[in-house]
Amino acid sequence: MAPVAPPPPAASPRQPSYIRGHRQRLRRRFTEGGAEAIPDYEMLELVLFRALPRQDVKPLASRLMEAFGSFNAVLSAPPARLLALPEVGPAVVCELKIVEAAAHRLARSRVMNRQVLSSWDALLAYCHATMSHRETEQFRIFYLDRKNVLIADEEQARGTVDHVPVYPREVAKRALEINASAVILVHNHPSGDPTPSDSDIDMTGRILQALTALGIVLHDHLVIGKSREISFRAEGLIL
Known part of the structure; x- marks a missing residue:
């Protein structure tokens, strides 16, 4: 009896068009205008895009800014405090801490051995x-x-x-x-x-x-x- 072929893998759900459009516009503004063209809550959205690739991250960015007060404070917040928010999971914490570590390493490189x-x-x-x-x-x-x-x-x-x-x-x-x-x-x-x-x-x-x-x-x-x-x-x- 011939072996039965496995079913094809399920297609990954695509982002809704309004999410794709918003992300494209925000990335384009950042690319063309630099960080100065992006307020803190939208900079936070850019960071969250990678952690939540198919989700509208605007509500979460607003919630984080409200909870911690500033972009820098969000990045610097202890993981336990971040995870206390119901919308935040390990992927979000990891992405925020990667950006924080990169910022620290860049700032440190400007003073070490100088x-x-x-x-x-x-x-x-x-x-x-x-x-x-x-x-x-x-x-x-x-x-x-x-x-x-x-x-x-x-x-x-x-x-x-x-x-x-x-x-x-x-x-x-x-x-x-x-x-x-x-x-x-x-x-x-x-x-x-x-x-x-x-x-x-x-x-x-x-x-x-x-x-x-x-x-x-x-x-x-x-x-x-x-x-x-x-x-x-x-x-x-x-x-």
């Missing part, structure tokens, strides 16, 4: 891209060589919404290990207000003391808020 004091704006942009929308405190350290070239960017610690543990001896020890001549401290305030707290000032003083004893310069301590930063050196908190 003379920091001559690319200060790029350094601040990198700090804001990676830290300003975090919901918990993060403490990073930039290590510089004798020419003030950034040779290492390392996360020292993560903490809670208003505290991150930092150990001056560990900062100094790491600087010696990689032969750094100077250090820049950076941490974020999830509240959005970058005003240094008393504990920030005390901790900076202890790190300064540990570094000075080893002949290592503390260039600055930056506190990153939602839309601005505060420099300890500019505020006279590091002399």
